[in-house]
Amino acid sequence: MAVTKVVMPKLSDAMESGKIIKWLKKEGDRIQGGDILAEVETDKADVEMEAFGAGVLRKILVPAGSSAPIGTLIGVIAEPGEDITALVTSVPAGAGGAAGSGAQKTPLRPEPAAPPAPAGTASAVPSAPRQAVTAAAASQAPASRPALVGAQASVGAGIGSGQGTPGAGVASAPTTVAGSASAGAPSAPSSGRLKASPLAKKIAAQTGVDLRLIQGSGPGGRIIRRDVEGAGASAAPAAATAVAGAEFEDVPLSQMRAVIARRMPLSKAPVPHFYVSSEVAMDRAWELREQLNALEGQPKISVNDFVIRACALALLKHPGVNASLQGDAIRVYHRAHIGIAVALDDGLITPVLRDCHTKPLAQIAVESRDLAERARNRKLRAPELSGATFSISNLGMFDVAEFSAIINPPEGAILAVGSVRRVPVVDDAGLGVGRRMMLTISCDHRVMDGAMGARFLQDVKRLLEEPLRLLV
Amino acid sequence: MATHKFDVVVVGTGPGGYVAAIRCAQLGLSVATVEDDRPGGVCLNWGCIPTKALLRNAEVVNLLSHAADFGIRVSGFEASYAEAVQRSRRVADRMAKGVEFLFRKNKITLFPGRGTLKAKNVVDVKGTGGVETLEARAVILATGSEPKSLPGVTIDEKAVISSNGAVRGEAAPRSIAVIGAGAVGVEFADVYASYGVQVTLLEALPRVVPVEDEDVSKELARTFARRGITVKTGVKVAAVKPGGPGVVVDLGGEQLEVERVLMAVGRAAKVAGLGLEVAGVQLDRGFVKVSPQMETSAKGIYAIGDMAGAPLLAHKAMAEGVVAAEAIAGKSPRPVDYANVPSCTYCRPQIASIGSTEARAREKGREVSVGRFPFTASGKAVALGETEGFVKVVADKATGEILGVHIIGPEATEIIHEFALGRTLEATLEEIVHTIHAHPTLSEAALEATLAALGQAIHI
Numbered sequence: 037m038a039v040t041k042v043v044m045p046k047l048s049d050a051m052e053s054g055k056i057i058k059w060l061k062k063e064g065d066r067i068q069g070g071d072i073l074a075e076v077e078t079d080k081a082d083v084e085m086e087a088f089g090a091g092v093l094r095k096i097l098v099p100a101g102s103s104a105p106i107g108t109l110i111g112v113i114a115e116p117g118e119d120i121t122a123l124v125t126s127v128p129a130g131a132g133g134a135a136g137s138g139a140q141k142t143p144l145r146p147e148p149a150a151p152p153a154p155a156g157t158a159s160a161v162p163s164a165p166r167q168a169v170t171a172a173a174a175s176q177a178p179a180s181r182p183a184l185v186g187a188q189a190s191v192g193a194g195i196g197s198g199q200g201t202p203g204a205g206v207a208s209a210p211t212t213v214a215g216s217a218s219a220g221a222p223s224a225p226s227s228g229r230l231k232a233s234p235l236a237k238k239i240a241a242q243t244g245v246d247l248r249l250i251q252g253s254g255p256g257g258r259i260i261r262r263d264v265e266g267a268g269a270s271a272a273p274a275a276a277t278a279v280a281g282a283e284f285e286d287v288p289l290s291q292m293r294a295v296i297a298r299r300m301p302l303s304k305a306p307v308p309h310f311y312v313s314s315e316v317a318m319d320r321a322w323e324l325r326e327q328l329n330a331l332e333g334q335p336k337i338s339v340n341d342f343v344i345r346a347c348a349l350a351l352l353k354h355p356g357v358n359a360s361l362q363g364d365a366i367r368v369y370h371r372a373h374i375g376i377a378v379a380l381d382d383g384l385i386t387p388v389l390r391d392c393h394t395k396p397l398a399q400i401a402v403e404s405r406d407l408a409e410r411a412r413n414r415k416l417r418a419p420e421l422s423g424a425t426f427s428i429s430n431l432g433m434f435d436v437a438e439f440s441a442i443i444n445p446p447e448g449a450i451l452a453v454g455s456v457r458r459v460p461v462v463d464d465a466g467l468g469v470g471r472r473m474m475l476t477i478s479c480d481h482r483v484m485d486g487a488m489g490a491r492f493l494q495d496v497k498r499l500l501e502e503p504l505r506l507l508v
Numbered sequence: 509m510a511t512h513k514f515d516v517v518v519v520g521t522g523p524g525g526y527v528a529a530i531r532c533a534q535l536g537l538s539v540a541t542v543e544d545d546r547p548g549g550v551c552l553n554w555g556c557i558p559t560k561a562l563l564r565n566a567e568v569v570n571l572l573s574h575a576a577d578f579g580i581r582v583s584g585f586e587a588s589y590a591e592a593v594q595r596s597r598r599v600a601d602r603m604a605k606g607v608e609f610l611f612r613k614n615k616i617t618l619f620p621g622r623g624t625l626k627a628k629n630v631v632d633v634k635g636t637g638g639v640e641t642l643e644a645r646a647v648i649l650a651t652g653s654e655p656k657s658l659p660g661v662t663i664d665e666k667a668v669i670s671s672n673g674a675v676r677g678e679a680a681p682r683s684i685a686v687i688g689a690g691a692v693g694v695e696f697a698d699v700y701a702s703y704g705v706q707v708t709l710l711e712a713l714p715r716v717v718p719v720e721d722e723d724v725s726k727e728l729a730r731t732f733a734r735r736g737i738t739v740k741t742g743v744k745v746a747a748v749k750p751g752g753p754g755v756v757v758d759l760g761g762e763q764l765e766v767e768r769v770l771m772a773v774g775r776a777a778k779v780a781g782l783g784l785e786v787a788g789v790q791l792d793r794g795f796v797k798v799s800p801q802m803e804t805s806a807k808g809i810y811a812i813g814d815m816a817g818a819p820l821l822a823h824k825a826m827a828e829g830v831v832a833a834e835a836i837a838g839k840s841p842r843p844v845d846y847a848n849v850p851s852c853t854y855c856r857p858q859i860a861s862i863g864s865t866e867a868r869a870r871e872k873g874r875e876v877s878v879g880r881f882p883f884t885a886s887g888k889a890v891a892l893g894e895t896e897g898f899v900k901v902v903a904d905k906a907t908g909e910i911l912g913v914h915i916i917g918p919e920a921t922e923i924i925h926e927f928a929l930g931r932t933l934e935a936t937l938e939e940i941v942h943t944i945h946a947h948p949t950l951s952e953a954a955l956e957a958t959l960a961a962l963g964q965a966i967h968i
Contacts, residue, residue, distance in 0.1 A: 070839050233934030238907045255842075261909075261934055 039118055040089025040256070042111035044104045047076060047083045047418040054078050055103040056110065065093045067113050069255060074100075074110075081385055081421060082414040088256040089113050095124050232259035239264045286365040308481040311440045312489045314497050318456045318471040321503040334398060339473070340376075340430045341401040343453055345506045346499035348372040348392035348400075351426055354492040358425050360446040361482045375424030375444060376404055378411040385411050386444060388424040397506060428453060438474035448483040451496070452476040473500075510640055512617075514540045516836055517631045517644040519623035519782070522549020523556075524813030524825030525650030526607050531833035532648075533614035540642050541616055542623035542633050547607040548600075550652055551822040557603050558675045559695055561596035563854050566702035570856065577893060589703045590678040623651075625783030628808055646808050646836040649789075649796065650829065651782060653775035653814035658687065661748045661771065667755050668748060668769045671696070680705050681767035685757045687745055689716035691853040693772035694728065698855040701737045708738040708764060710757070715741050717853060721865040721914035723880075723900055728916060731857060731896050777815040792817075800843035802832035810836065824849050850928050852921040857897040860924035863912030863931060866902045875905040879961030881953045883917045885968045888948040894918035899957035901927075901937070908936035908962075919950050926954050937962055 044054050057075040061067060071087045091113040098110040112120050232240070232247050236259045240247045245264055252259035321342050329336050351358040351372040358369045372393040375386035387407040392400060410416050426448070429441040432455035441452040454474040461470035475496060479489040499505050515537035518529045525541060526548065532539045546553050565587075575582045611618055619642065621635025631642045655670035657663050665673035671692050680703050686693045689711035701707045709716065709732065715725035716732070716739060729739050740759070747758040752765030777795045790797045790805040795817035802810045810832040813825030827844045834841035853859040869876050879901040883889035897917025903910055913927040930940055937958050945955040952967075959965045 070841075234936050234939050235907060235909050235934035238909075238936060242906065 039120060039123065040087070040091060040113040041109050041123070042073065042087070042093075042113060044076070044098075044106045044108045044110050045085060045418070046106045047078050047081075047085075047421065051078045051106060053103050053105040056098055056100050057082060058100045059096055061087075061093050063093055063096055067091060067093050081411070081416050083416070083418050083421075087113060091115050091118075094118070094120055097124065230259075231257060232264075233261065235261050236264045284367050284369045284371075286362065286367050289364050289366065307443050307445060309440075309443060309478045310481050310486060310489070311476055311478050312486065312493050313438060313440075313474060313476040314490075314493045316473045316475055316497045316500050317461075318473045318500065321500050322456065322471050324503045328397070335401045335405075337397055337401040338405075339432060339456055340428070340453065341397055341404060342500060342503065342506060343428060343430065343451070343475075343496075344374055344376070344389065344392055344400050344404060345395075345397050346496045347374060347426065347428060347451060348395075349499055349506070350492055350495040352393050353495055354488065356484050356488050357449050357477075357479070357492040359448045359483050360425070361448070361480065362446070366483055369425040371425065373423050373425045375427035375447070376407060377427060377429035377441075378408045380412060385416070385421075386424065386427055387411050387416050387420045388422065390423070426450070432456065432473070438476055440476045441478050443478050443480055445480075448480045449489065449492075450478050452478065511643060512540065512640065513643045514538045514617070515644060516540070516646050516648060516833075517542065517623075517642045518648045518650060519631060520549060520650035520652055520813070521547040521607060521618070522650060522652045522813060522825065523551045523822040524652070524829045525549065525648065526610065526829075527826040528648050528650060528810075528812060528829030528833045529616050530610055530614050531830050532836065533616055535833060535837035535839075537833075537837060539614075539616045540619055540644070541611065542619045542621065542631060542642070544620070544622040546604045547611065547618065548604040549650075551825075552603040552607065553600050554672055554675050556822055558596040558600040559671070559699075560854055561599040562592055562675070562699045563695060563856070565592040565595065566699045567856060569702045574893070587703060589680040592703070593676070593678045596675065622781070624781065625787040625789075625809070628787050628806055646810065647787075648802075648829070648832050648836075649782065649804070649809065649811040649815060650813045650825070651778045651815055652825075653820055654778050655771060656774045656776045657771050658745060658748070658773055661745075663771055667750065667767075668771060670771050674770055681754070682706060683753065683766040684708070684768045684770055685710060685755070685764055685766045686770045686772055687748075687757075688772035688774065689713075689739070689741070690719070690772060690774065691717070691851075693770070694732075694853060694855045696770055696772065697732070697737055701732075701735055706738075706766075707736075708740065708766065710743050710745060710759070710764075711739075711741045712744055713741065717859060719851070720853075720859060720861055721900060721902075721912070722867060723898075724859055724861070724914050724916045727897055728855070728857070728859065775814065775820055777817075779815060800831075801835040801841065802828050803835065819846075819849055819851065821849060821851065845932070848928060848931050850924045852924065854921065857894070857917045858920040859916045860920040861912065861914045862924055862928055863910065864902060865912055865914065866900070869902050869911045874911060876911060877903050877905045877961045877963075879903070879957045879959065879965065881957035881960055881965060881968060883950070883953055885956070886948075886950060886953045888950050888952065889918055891948070892918060899923070899953045901954075901957045901961045903937050903961045908938055910935065910937065910940070913954075913957075915954075917950075917953070923951050923954050926951060 047054065054076040057077050059074045060072050061074070067073070067087045068090050069087055072084045073087045073093070074085045076083050076085050092115065093111060094114050095112040096110070097112070098104045098108070104110055112123055114120050230247055231252060233254065237247065239261060243264070247259055247264070250259050250263050251257070253263050254260040318339070321339070325337055325339065325342065328334060355368045355370065358372060360367045360369070371391055373388050373390045374392045375388050377384055377386045389400065389404055389407060395403070407416070407420065424444070424447055427444050427450040429450060430453040431439055432453055436454050437457060438454040439452050441450045443450050452475070456471050456473045458469055459472050461468055461472070475493060477489050477493050516532045517540045518525045518532070519542045521529070521541050521543040529539045529541050551557060569587045572582055572585050608618070619633040619635065619640055621633040621640070623631045623633050625647065626632050626641070629644055629647065631644065631647060633640045633642060655663065655672060661668060663670045669677065674696050680700060683706040684700055685708045686697045687710050689709050693709060694717060697707045697709045711718065715722065716729050717725050732739055743759050745757060746760040748769055749756050749758065754767040755769045757764040757766065757769060779791065779796065784791070784796070787809055788806040789809055789811070796804055796811040796815050798804055798811050798816045802812050802816065804811050812828035812832050814820045816828060824844065831841045831844055848862065850860060850862045864872070866876065866878055880898050882898040884895045889895050894917070897915070897920065899917070900914040901910065902912040910927060910931055913924065915923055926940070940955065940958040941962065945952045956965050956967055960968065
């Protein structure tokens with residue numbers, strides 16, 4: 037009955053192609069939804085690829101050791117009697133077509149290559165040129181897509197770019213809500229039909245949501261009710277105002293902000309960084325940490341866990357820092373998903389600790405250690421590699437006094453953490469020895485200004501210097 | 509005393525436990541099960557299955573009593589209640605043997621005896637031959653539930669019986685008071701009444717089958733009254749004392765004298781003596797607290813079925829068993845969708861429902877459209893001579909989302925699945941309507957009620 041196309045999944049935000057390390061199933065094996073089909077090496081990590089359909093693995097089209105762009109057909113699952121010749125023979129053209137074109141990033145029905153994006157759009161999102169192309173495709177061809185409602189079409193390229201890119205904030209949002217293992221699977225393969233439940237289709241029609249811009253969390257990436265409801269707030273043009281409990285809000289750019297956003301990249305491409313540093317007195321935090329770690333049966337807490345917790349609390353208070361440029365809007369996140377940079381022998385990976393603002397220190401300690409360990413063992417799951425709203429890079433263990441980090445787009449800021457050093461300090465009692473740590477935040481100037489970053493940093497400093505605040 | 513090592517130990521072999529065990533075995537795990545009764549638990553031995561056998565007897569008796577309606581004159585037939593109970597025992601035995609067969613087939617080891625947690629991954633089994641110690645990577649608790657009583661009333665299984673005594677007792681009383689008009693209460697009321705027992709059904713809440721839609725309660729009360737069952741709702745049982753022909757039920761003013769009382773006021777999780785404290789398994793209002801993957805507060809210990817909380821239904825336990833097994837095997841199973849568990853009661857007429865009642869949907873602020881179709885207008889129902897009841901569909905007015913379906917009538921428990929599947933796939937009223945329903949069937953009533961919700965019913 038059903039033929040399931042196995043396509044190279046998008047397993048991280050930045051992934052463009054993946055290499056099959058090995059197939060864990062061979063042709064002729066019976067497959068159930070959720071079975072691990074293969075291990076895939078992406079630019080960031082080795083990730084297990086799950087099956088989204090049941091049947092027999094009839095054909096493997098991309099052998100182990102070879103790479104394929106995302107969306108490429110790499111295998112076919114079908115019942116033994118099923119005729120799959122048409123599918124299998126159509127591959128070379130399909131794969132080649134998808135490889136070079138920006139249109140493959142749209143979850144469905146690739147449009148012909150889009151004309152060059154308008155200059156304004158291009159400079160608005162220089163950090164993500166392929167997003168701009170996608171956006172242009174979406175805005176150039178509304179007439180040929182009857183399902184695209186008028187309101188959606190008029191929103192324009194900027195918003196479209198955010199939603200049209202599966203790896204960007206919006207697309208990963210439903211996945212986050214669902215917490216499901218289906219992340220990374222486009223809701224429809226580039227040539228397939230739209231998979232959505234009847235109820236999802238009706239709600240989408242009534243709320244003006246374009247289903248093609250949504251990633252499904254149902255079986256096989258099917259779009260179900262909660263996916264549409266999750267997208268409703270952001271996709272509707274009126275949703276520029278805050279929705280209670282929503283994960284983020286899109287604040288329209290002011291004239292000035294639009295100008296800043298256009299001009300800043302010209303001075304420093306692609307993301308105009310600025311840096312704010314502050315020295316933090318860590319004496320009390322150090323003492324508190326020693327007390328906590330002396331407690332029997334409690335997880336060991338690191339300095340970085342203190343920093344994560346402090347940032348999470350400060351991000352809630354300063355949502356302007358927990359923000360991302362999305363074309364002609366700034367997306368302000370209401371939840372603190374913090375990327376934690378983990379150094380690997382041959383590079384760097386930033387797994388995401390979600391909802392840090394809701395987690396007590398002990399939980400942050402346990403989860404961040406688990407993430408770091410699995411990052412080093414290359415055992416991270418796909419959803420853990422995307423969706424950060426802010427990042428922390430800590431080089432304290434390398435006895436680094438201070439440094440500045442590069443922002444991880446589309447995030448708006450990253451905090452660089454130095455080591456806690458024993459230094460001479462002068463206070464009211466005279467000369468003494470104190471513990472000090474340097475924090476440097478790199479901020480995207482298109483999203484925020486110096487004072488905003490400074491106020492945020494001031495709060496992080498205060499939380500760390502009065503560390504009991506981290507416990508309440 | 510010997511120690512045995514397994515991947516998984518399942519304590520309790522009711523519908524939750526045996527399904528979990530089999531699914532674990534399918535996933536390549538070595539499995540032991542522990543059971544202090546016969547395999548199959550309450551469901552197969554003392555609950556669902558034997559009562560369905562008794563209810564089938566009741567149905568046959570009723571059919572014979574109304575044979576004249578079909579132009580068949582049956583004179584002097586004799587319905588033996590003892591033989592009805594014996595038949596139900598044979599049915600239960602056969603099903604229990606089926607579970608034993610499935611265990612053998614899946615190479616699952618059964619340890620007869622009482623299981624107790626000694627540590628997070630150690631279960632001691634106290635059987636007739638001494639104590640065996642089982643060590644496992646993961647433990648699934650599935651010990652089920654047992655009947656509750658009212659404060660101050662002891663169930664002696666003689667004058668005051670629970671469902672356990674009711675399925676075993678081969679002598680029907682002349683009169684019985686059934687306390688509690690939930691599923692268990694109304695099913696036994698039906699069985700006893702069919703065998704000529706004088707039945708009084710007592711319910712503290714204002715209506716029978718109080719968790720069902722109000723229209724369903726009304727319809728059931730009406731048909732029960734017609735069959736001579738006395739229904740008293742909104743009554744408080746103040747005391748149950750020996751006296752009269754057997755028992756006197758004090759209703760706070762009125763005294764009800766009956767030969768026997770059936771206590772059907774609900775069930776409580778069987779958690780005592782399991783060693784939950786040792787392992788650090790926490791409870792919440794008497795039931796074991798579990799995650800969506802069925803793991804308890806103690807890592808590696810899972811709990812499923814009645815002991816893990818409402819609804820106390822065998823099919824919910826089975827679904828949870830599969831989730832627990834797959835979670836242990838390292839898959840990430842889709843959690844049980846508790847909003848989409850069908851509920852079935854097998855009295856006559858049968859009752860089946862899924863989703864929200866009309867009242868509940870309105871409370872939640874939904875603007876609803878309601879469609880109803882009575883079985884009197886169904887050709888198949890009229891031909892069967894089973895025209896009591898209706899299908900009622902509650903839908904969201906704007907989207908046609910199926911919020912709830914409530915059926916009372918012939919084979920209601922079979923008809924409901926169309927809507928269960930529909931809700932799983934997020935079908936709306938339109939998809940049900942666009943599905944051609946065979947004629948003549950009872951399921952046409954489902955189609956017509958759906959049409960009625962759209963204001964398009966043809967046959968009414």
